[in-house]
Amino acid sequence: NAGVTQTPKFRILKIGQSMTLQCTQDMNHNYMYWYRQDPGMGLKLIYYSVGAGITDKGEVPNGYNVSRSTTEDFPLRLELAAPSQTSVYFCASSYSPGHTEAFFGQGTRLTVV
Amino acid sequence: GDSVTQMEGPVTLSEEAFLTINCTYTATGYPSLFWYVQYPGEGLQLLLKATKADDKGSNKGFEATYRKETTSFHLEKGSVQVSDSAVYFCALTYSGGGADGLTFGKGTHLIIQP
Numbered sequence: 001n002a003g004v005t006q007t008p009k010f011r012i013l014k015i016g017q018s019m020t021l022q023c024t025q026d027m028n029h030n031y032m033y034w035y036r037q038d039p040g041m042g043l044k045l046i047y048y049s050v051g052a053g054i055t056d057k058g059e060v061p062n063g064y065n066v067s068r069s070t071t072e073d074f075p076l077r078l079e080l081a082a083p084s085q086t087s088v089y090f091c092a093s094s095y096s097p098g099h100t101e102a103f104f105g106q107g108t109r110l111t112v113v
Numbered sequence: 114g115d116s117v118t119q120m121e122g123p124v125t126l127s128e129e130a131f132l133t134i135n136c137t138y139t140a141t142g143y144p145s146l147f148w149y150v151q152y153p154g155e156g157l158q159l160l161l162k163a164t165k166a167d168d169k170g171s172n173k174g175f176e177a178t179y180r181k182e183t184t185s186f187h188l189e190k191g192s193v194q195v196s197d198s199a200v201y202f203c204a205l206t207y208s209g210g211g212a213d214g215l216t217f218g219k220g221t222h223l224i225i226q227p
Contacts, residue, residue, distance in 0.1 A: 004156075033214045042117075042202065042217040043157075058214060090156055092214075097206050101147070102215060104156035 002026050006091050006105035013081040013112045021076040021108050023091030031094040032074040033058075033102070034066065036087040043090065049074055081112045115140045119203045119218035126193055127226050134188040134221050136177075136203035144205035146170075146179050146186040147215065151200045160188075160201070198225045 007022045025032065030051045035043040045058030049068040063085055065077040074093075078085060088109050094102040119136045126132060138146070145164040149157040161170030166181035175190045186203060200222050204215040 035214070040219060042219040043215070044217075045214040048214050092157075097214070101159035101162065102157075104158070106154075106156045 004091055004093055004103050004105040006089075006108050008108060009106065010109050011111070013078075013110065015081060015083065015112060017081050018077070018079045019081070019110075021078070021089055021091075021110075023074045023076065023105060024072050025074075025091075025093040025103070026072065027093060027095070027103065028071060029093035029095050029103075030071065031097055032068065033092045033094075034064070034074070034076045035090045035092065036060065037090060037107075038087050046076065046089075078110075083112050086110060086112045115144070115205060115216045117203050117205055117216055117218035119201075119221050122200075122220070122222035123224050124221060125224045125226065128195055129192045130225075132188070132190040132193045132197075132223070134201055134203075134223070136186045136188065136218060138184050138186065138203075138205050140184070140205060142207060143181075144207050146177070147204045147206070148175070148177055148186070148188050149202045149204060149217075151202065151220070153199075157202065193223075193225050195225045195227055198223055 004025045033048045034046040037043045044060045047066040049055045091105045092102045116139045147162045148160040150160045151157045161172040163170040163179035169178045177188045200220045202220045203218040206215045
């Protein structure tokens, strides 16, 4: 059972470039999330989805976009990358947010230069 | 809005010492509470959870009790090992429709010395 798989693991972008961070889960979870983790700041929610075709903004959505065309996939799109988007990005999924655990991917370390 | 406050790190202890990592929360409703652990280079893993007041979560020798009266969920372990070195996050979320993710504390870096 693979759980939550994120690709790539590392990426360096130039300012103004764009990219898509991929996230796939094989647990048939309806709830999926994207977080960013900055040093000493914990994790902040970027976007979340409660099922295929439904997405909503989290705490720090500016500069990002998401889509959820299938239950399994929840890609995160960065348009016009900026140095402030240098961070570690985690995708997570959950069956029932208040009762069961969230499963996290291993993260994508992104540097914008 | 909701928030989670946990003690600043790094926390450095010797092997077999007693561990407490404090966590308090501010919430508008009645959240579920979690401790997640992050080992170097990895994603977060659930350590334990409690879904209502007075519940005690436990796993791998770690314990935490959901204290509604003090809005706290302190993590404890009686005898730590070098392998417990990691970053620990306290978090909350809601059940029953509250799908907007976990609210995390800033994390506490724990270092256990042999």
